[in-house]
Amino acid sequence: MADKVLVTGGAGYIGSHACKALAAAGYVPVTYDNLCTGWREAVKFGPFEQGDLMDRARLDEIFAIHRPVAVMHFAALSQVGEAMREPGKYWRGNVCASLNLIEATMAAGVRDFVFSSTCATYGDQDGVVLDESSPQAPLNSYGASKRAIEDMLRDFGDAHGLRSVIFRYFNVAGADPEAQVGEFHQPETHLIPLILDAIDGKRDALTIHGTDYPTADGTCIRDYVHVMDLVDAHVLGLNWLRTAGELPEGGTEVFCLGTGNGFSVREVLDHSRHVTNRPVPVVEGPRRGGDAVKLVSGSEKAGRVLGWEPRRSTLPSMISDAWRWHQTGHYAG
Ligand SMILES: NC(=O)c1ccc[n+]([C@@H]2O[C@H](COP(=O)([O-])OP(=O)(O)OC[C@H]3O[C@@H](n4cnc5c(N)ncnc54)[C@H](O)[C@@H]3O)[C@@H](O)[C@H]2O)c1
Ligand SMILES: O=c1ccn([C@@H]2O[C@H](COP(=O)(O)OP(=O)(O)O[C@H]3O[C@H](CO)[C@@H](O)[C@H](O)[C@H]3O)[C@@H](O)[C@H]2O)c(=O)[nH]1
Numbered sequence: 001m002a003d004k005v006l007v008t009g010g011a012g013y014i015g016s017h018a019c020k021a022l023a024a025a026g027y028v029p030v031t032y033d034n035l036c037t038g039w040r041e042a043v044k045f046g047p048f049e050q051g052d053l054m055d056r057a058r059l060d061e062i063f064a065i066h067r068p069v070a071v072m073h074f075a076a077l078s079q080v081g082e083a084m085r086e087p088g089k090y091w092r093g094n095v096c097a098s099l100n101l102i103e104a105t106m107a108a109g110v111r112d113f114v115f116s117s118t119c120a121t122y123g124d125q126d127g128v129v130l131d132e133s134s135p136q137a138p139l140n141s142y143g144a145s146k147r148a149i150e151d152m153l154r155d156f157g158d159a160h161g162l163r164s165v166i167f168r169y170f171n172v173a174g175a176d177p178e179a180q181v182g183e184f185h186q187p188e189t190h191l192i193p194l195i196l197d198a199i200d201g202k203r204d205a206l207t208i209h210g211t212d213y214p215t216a217d218g219t220c221i222r223d224y225v226h227v228m229d230l231v232d233a234h235v236l237g238l239n240w241l242r243t244a245g246e247l248p249e250g251g252t253e254v255f256c257l258g259t260g261n262g263f264s265v266r267e268v269l270d271h272s273r274h275v276t277n278r279p280v281p282v283v284e285g286p287r288r289g290g291d292a293v294k295l296v297s298g299s300e301k302a303g304r305v306l307g308w309e310p311r312r313s314t315l316p317s318m319i320s321d322a323w324r325w326h327q328t329g330h331y332a333g
Helices: 013-024 056-066 080-085 087-107 141-160 191-199 227-242 264-276 301-306 315-328
Strands: 004-010 029-035 049-052 072-073 112-118 163-169 171-173 206-209 224-226 250-258 281-283
Touching: 004 013, 004 056, 013 029, 013 072, 029 056, 049 056, 056 087, 072 227, 080 087, 080 141, 087 141, 087 227, 112 141, 112 227, 141 163, 141 250, 163 227, 171 191, 171 227, 171 315, 191 206, 191 250, 191 264, 191 315, 206 264, 224 227, 224 315, 227 250, 227 301, 250 301, 264 315
Parallel strands: 004 029, 004 072, 029 049, 072 112, 112 163, 163 250, 171 224, 206 281
Antiparallel strands: none
16 A cells, blocks of 8 residues: 655645645655645545644544654744734744644654745845755744744654654745646735736735845845745655665754745746736835845755756746636635
8 A cells, every 4th residue: 555644734735736746656645734724625635634733632543543654744824924923823833733743743653754944944144045054043933933843853853763854945836737736825925826816806916015125126036946846855855764774863854945046026027927918017015024135045955965856946837837727726715
C-alpha cells in the first residue's frame, strides 16, 4: 500500500496543491484541517479528516488510524494585518497549535516533518538578497510565530530526534494549470488575486499600498514563486528527508524557496494587464503596516541539495494560471 503523509492545512491554498503533487508522486495525502480558512471542495487527492491542531485527542486518533510516514505542516493563520491587530491569536493559533502537532507526531513515532515557514521571518533587511543564513528579525507576530516554530523544530530535533525540513517561502502565486485547485482566501489579501478581482469587476480597484518606498518606481519588491514549483520542492524535500543517511537523526535543514528575481507592485500590474489583455483599475494608497520594502531570495541551496528547479515561476505563467483558475474554477464560498 502507498505511504500516507499527514498534510495539515490540506484544504487551503498551498496545502491543496501539495496534496495533488504528493498523489502524483505516489503518496496518499491525508488532509487534517479545521476549515477555518480552507475549503472542503479543495480536498480532492486523498482522505479528509476534519479537526483542529489544538485537539490533541483528535490528532492522536488520526495518527493511529492512518499511520502516516511523515507530516507536512501547512496549517497556520497567515494574515499579516490581523497578526498586527491580534498577536495572541497568532501565538496561540500558530505556536501553541504547532507544539501540539509536534508532540502528537513524536508520540506516534513519526520522525520526518516538513514545515512551511516564510520570508516574513526576515523582516526588513534594507534591500539585501536573503538566503538561509540571513538574520531573522520579523516585523510582525505572524513572522515571529513562524520563527518560533522553526526554533521549536530544532529543539525537538536535538532532544528527541525529530528530523525536519523547513521551507521559507517567498511570495507564492499562481494555481494548478489544470484548475482543479487554486487560490481562494476570504478575505483575500494577496496581490495577484486582488488584481484579478479588480480586472473582472469583483472589486472597484486595486489599491497600491505605498508608492513612496525607496525603489525605482516607489512600490515594494517581492520574489514570486509558482505554487506548483513550490509544492514540487516539498515532495523533493520529503523524499530527501526519507532517504536514509541524507539527514542525521535530529537534523533540521532550512531551504529558501524563491527565484532570485524581484518584481515591484507596478511591474506585477503591468504583467497582469498584458496577460489578461484587460485594464486594471488602480488607486494609490498609503503604506500597509508590516510590509518590508524588498524581499528577494538569493538562495541556490534548494537547487543544489534537493535538485529543485522552478519551471513555471515567471510572472506571465503565474498570472495566466491564476487567471484561468479565477475564470473557471471556484469553491462554494
Ligand atoms: N501564501 C503565501 O504566499 C505564503 C507565503 C509564505 C508562507 N506561507 C505559509 O504557507 C502555509 C499555507 O498558506 P496558505 O496560503 O495555503 O494558507 P491557507 O489559509 O489557504 O491555508 C491554511 C489552512 O490551514 C487550516 N488551518 C489553520 N489553522 C488550523 C488549525 N488550528 N487546525 C487545523 N487546520 C487549520 C485552514 O483551514 C486552511 O485550510 C501557511 O503556513 C503560511 O504561513 C504562505
Ligand atoms: O491590495 C494590495 C495587496 C498587496 N499589495 C502589495 O503587494 C505586495 C505583495 O503583497 P501580498 O500579496 O499581500 O504578500 P506579502 O505581504 O508579501 O505576504 C505574503 O507573502 C509572505 C512572504 O513574503 C507570506 O509570509 C505571507 O503569508 C503572504 O501573505 C506587497 O508589497 C503589498 O504591499 C498592494 O499594493 N495592494
